[in-house]
Amino acid sequence: QVRAVLAARGFTAEPPAGSGAVRDRWESLAALVRLAEEFERTRTAAGQGADLAAYVAELDARAAAQHAPAVEGVTLASLHAAKGLEWDAVFLVGLTEGTLPIIYAKTDEQVEEERRLLYVGVTRARKHLTLSWSLSRSPGGRAGRKPSRFLDGLRPGSAAPGARTGA
Known part of the structure; x- marks a missing residue:
């Protein structure tokens, strides 16, 4: 039934x-089909009906809980879009000065908003969190990048600002 409804939408x-956008739309619709297949398997195994109305109710419940449909794959999200969502594994990449905080954050309030965004990203991970940054933009490039100041105290070998060292 889900395939038939979506076929009417192309x-x-x-x-x-x-x-591009056409492929992205197809991927989204294919994810709905895969989720419907999984929904049907789960409901059938539990001895419950798996009709279109039950599937729509499941999607509504997920939307109300602000959970993205769980299908095998990777979700790419901005720090802004990740608020309220969680994943088992989260990879935060590009954590360099000028990117986080963004170069346009000039005031203390703007920098603190950028720090809050990192906090949002870090707290999206249920089990595994990976933070990464690069020293250069491309392989073999000039190693002039620095890790974000927000990582001080989080990464091995770095001390938080104002932290005391052993005497």
């Missing part, structure tokens, strides 16, 4: 060639 079993 969904096909085969992905479109290339990338």
Whole structure:
């Protein structure tokens, strides 16, 4: 039933060639189909009906709880969009000065807002958290980048601002 409804909206079993908005839309619709298949397997195994109305109710419940549909794959999200969501594993990448905090954050309030965004990202991880940064923009490039000041005290070998060292 889900495939039939989505077919009326232009969904096909085969992905479109290339990338871009058309491919992104197809991926989203394919995720709904995979989720419906998993929903049907789970409900059938539990001896419950798996009709379209029950599936829509499940999607409504997930939306109300602000949980993204759980299908195998990777979710790419900005720190802004991650608020209220959680994942088993979170990878925060590009944590360099000029990126976080962004170079345009000039006032103390703006810098603190950037710090809060990092906190949002860090607290999205249920089990595994990976923080990363690069020393250069490209392989073999000039190593002029510095890790974000927000990582002080979080990464091995770094001390938090004002932290005392052993005497």
